[in-house]
Amino acid sequence: MTTTPVLELDGLEVRHGAVHAVRGLSLTVDRGEIVGLIGPNGAGKSSTLHAIMGLVTSAAGDVRLHGRSLLGRRPEDVARAGVALVPEGRRIFAELTVEENLRLGLAGRGNGKGDGALRGAFELFPVVHEFRSRQAGALSGGQQQQLAIARALVADPQVLLLDEPSLGLAPRLVDVVFDALQEIRERGLAILLVEQRAQRTVALADRSHVLSNGRLRLTLGPEAAGDSETLVSAYFS
């Protein structure tokens, strides 16, 4: 018996004018899974996430959450349906406090209260709790990234999308972020991770899809993480 995956892309096509950003991409992410999406700049990774969130309209194909299509919905409705995005560059609200940033994450829950959700996020990222009354802009890059992930989690999503969460972080902080993803996976979320750090992503993810020119070239399991030759050739195919 096959069950419906939490998130399913089915022949997704995204065009930016004449540019064909994503071509016929199909993949699934299930509960407790991390699926990596790697590839060079301009491969269509971010476009894929934007299409899922309804920020760009898809030219063809479908995006389904528990079998129900998300296409044509506004970004806020996709968020409220249970898909949370940690956007590229974190996009935290620098002028608001850390706690206010987290409370904004509650907007994705639909129903008002969420102190329990805030606690869950604080457990995962103690530093966010420590600095909760500070202005978010005063946090370091790594702390801001933790805040961005915590903010996505308080919405209690079923799917977590991350757009290059390790970008611009020191190696030690990359460890913090990847460890957190591991723990979030154990909480039963479906995670779609877009990354430039191919090797670490392949090692962490249950499977990783290599995207190039908008097309899925190759799917790798965690065992391929040590095989740099395969990785490099996948990137430049």
Place this chain on the structure above:
Amino acid sequence: MTFVATVLGADWQTLADAFGLGGIYALMAVGIGLVFGVLRLVNFAYGQLVMAGAYALAFAYERGWPVWVGIILCFAVVVTLAVAMDWVVFRPLRGHSPAVMLVATFAVAFLMQSIALLWFGPLGKIAASLSALNQPWTISGVDIRKISIVATAVAAGCLLALVLLLGRTRVGLHMRAAALDFQTARLLGVRANRVIGSAVLVSGLLAATVAVMLTVQSPLVTPDFALRDTILVLAGVVLGGMNRLISATLGGFAIGFASGFLGGALPTNQSQYLPSFLFAAVILVLLIRPRGLFARAGQQAVERV
């Protein structure tokens, strides 16, 4: 206070008037700034909302209805028009360039003015149900018109309520976030239509409040009622800095205060040049501090939805 009054060579009444007008202009600045915050749209038709409210008050006064009925009618008319403006004009144009939306608000402004001209004629109507507020209160030997104190108090009350709304409530937090980065706010699940609708609603409530205050000071309601005030407030908002509600409000207050103060302190043959001087000052400030007097340095303009 006495010191200030002596130094400026003005009497208490002039100062109180200046505070009153500053407060009213600050409310208009907030009304314009709130909508600008979430829509990146300068609503030139804001003054016509005030004008419509003033006509509602005149309508009620002509029929001899009680004051409170007139005020309720004023609020109902202004809020309905504000929401209708959002639905009919702003919403369909939301994806368009700021220039298109700006021109659209001009069109709405002229349309509303023309409708007022057709319906009520060029001579104007009287809205004098609250004119008793022009009587003075004598406070320790000094005569001060009641409306100056009432306007200052109402403005302070409204601003306090707004601070609480923005700072303490969920919808207030969503409005602040939307003003900072609308796209990210939407990605978190903040509903664009609700946030914009709330901003439009609050700006309408403020316009109605302003209409009540302004008709006390100038009970003759004509199609260009509040037009000059709106232009001054817009100048003040730009002067203060459009990007932040607080700086826009301060700018509105500053220009209202300056306008009220100079208008009262200068003899009539000089005060007729007042707007020219105020606008010259605005141009000067913009040349020196293009982001506005009260804006923070290094702040970036944010993307529209």
